[in-house]
Amino acid sequence: MKRTPHLLAIQSHVVFGHAGNSAAVFPMQRVGVNVWPLNTVQFSNHTQYGQWAGEVLAPQQIPALVEGIAVIGELGNCDAVLSGYLGSADQGRAILTGVARIKAINPKALYLCDPVMGHPEKGCIVPQEVSDFLLDEAVAMADFLCPNQLELDSFAGRKPQSLFDCLAMAKALLARGPKAVLVKHLDYPGKLPDGFEMLLVTADGSWHLRRPLLAFPRQPVGVGDLTSGLFLARVLLGDSLVAAFEFTAAAVHEVLLETQACGSYELELVRAQDRIAHPRVRFEATPIGL
Numbered sequence: 001m002k003r004t005p006h007l008l009a010i011q012s013h014v015v016f017g018h019a020g021n022s023a024a025v026f027p028m029q030r031v032g033v034n035v036w037p038l039n040t041v042q043f044s045n046h047t048q049y050g051q052w053a054g055e056v057l058a059p060q061q062i063p064a065l066v067e068g069i070a071v072i073g074e075l076g077n078c079d080a081v082l083s084g085y086l087g088s089a090d091q092g093r094a095i096l097t098g099v100a101r102i103k104a105i106n107p108k109a110l111y112l113c114d115p116v117m118g119h120p121e122k123g124c125i126v127p128q129e130v131s132d133f134l135l136d137e138a139v140a141m142a143d144f145l146c147p148n149q150l151e152l153d154s155f156a157g158r159k160p161q162s163l164f165d166c167l168a169m170a171k172a173l174l175a176r177g178p179k180a181v182l183v184k185h186l187d188y189p190g191k192l193p194d195g196f197e198m199l200l201v202t203a204d205g206s207w208h209l210r211r212p213l214l215a216f217p218r219q220p221v222g223v224g225d226l227t228s229g230l231f232l233a234r235v236l237l238g239d240s241l242v243a244a245f246e247f248t249a250a251a252v253h254e255v256l257l258e259t260q261a262c263g264s265y266e267l268e269l270v271r272a273q274d275r276i277a278h279p280r281v282r283f284e285a286t287p288i289g290l
């Protein structure tokens with residue numbers, strides 16, 4: 001029997017609704033991965049409500065919890081680490097130390113960094129020191145980096161002029177450490193208005209994927225966290241990077257269709273669970289070159 005992969009997921013927890021681990025843990029479990037959730041913050045709800053209760057957890061919790069898992073002899077069973085929404089730069093540094101420790105025991109372990117940065121216009125609130133940490137330190141250790149367009153712009157220090165420019169910006173990131181860059185959401189001059197586009201860039205090639213853009217009265221949050229979580233889960237389950245990319249796009253689209261049909265602001269993950277595991281839609285990633 002094939003072993004079930006284990007994934008340490010370090011990102012936010014919200015009591016109500018879905019963002020961070022609260023968006024990614026259940027879908028990753030539903031597709032067949034054992035998830036070890038480690039929370040960076042515990043908030044009542046995601047920050048795009050404009051107000052929330054709760055707090056950033058102490059950065060010392062990260063090494064303490066990793067040590068606890070090492071003491072019971074399980075750390076070497078960790079196949080991958082995912083990091084997302086961080087409450088402080090010190091948490092980020094603690095994660096990198098944890099990744100190094102896990103890789104020392106299990107050199108095959110992967111690290112996926114979703115570089116969640118602030119987006120004040122949208123109401124995504126992240127401390128500036130976290131963005132600086134992601135730009136300068138995290139990228140060098142990540143095997144996979146999953147920025148959205150705004151985050152890709154921050155890495156490149158500029159906005160793109162075209163789709164091929166986005167590709168060039170993502171490719172440039174490969175030189176800074178990651179083996180693959182998944183741009184979860186593209187925005188560039190000339191983009192067709194009815195599509196939602198993503199890119200996957202690796203040393204072996206690059207792929208572009210388009211799925212329909214759905215209309216929402218208020219854009220749901222947690223879509224990026226769901227995307228990076230499902231992508232890593234499917235890679236751990238044995239998919240090629242391209243197959244994981246295509247699966248992720250389909251499963252996320254299914255969640256958004258369910259969410260739209262319910263007229264819900266929060267992602268309808270529980271209702272969509274069978275569609276996550278077995279998406280009915282399929283989107284093909286097409287090779288793209290410079």
Ligand SMILES: Nc1ncnc2c1ncn2[C@@H]1O[C@H](COP(=O)(O)OP(=O)(O)O)[C@@H](O)[C@H]1O
Pocket residue numbers: 119147148149150184185196211212213214215216219220221222223224225227253256
């Ligand atoms: N198919 C779709 N139709 C409409 N909106 C979408 C679709 N897929 C994702 N979105 C929205 O696109 C936005 C992506 O957010 P962004 O901050 O760019 O990236 P991320 O959530 O990946 O970090 C979110 O507001 C999400 O709700």
Ligand SMILES: Cc1ncc(COP(=O)(O)O)c(C=O)c1O
Pocket residue numbers: 012013014019020043045046047048085116123124125220221222223224225226
């Ligand atoms: C607590 C929290 N976690 C995670 C996120 C990231 O969400 P997304 O997947 O939409 O990038 C947000 C965005 O506002 C948030 O408030």
Ligand SMILES: [Mg+2]
Pocket residue numbers: 116117148224225
């Ligand atoms: Mg995001």
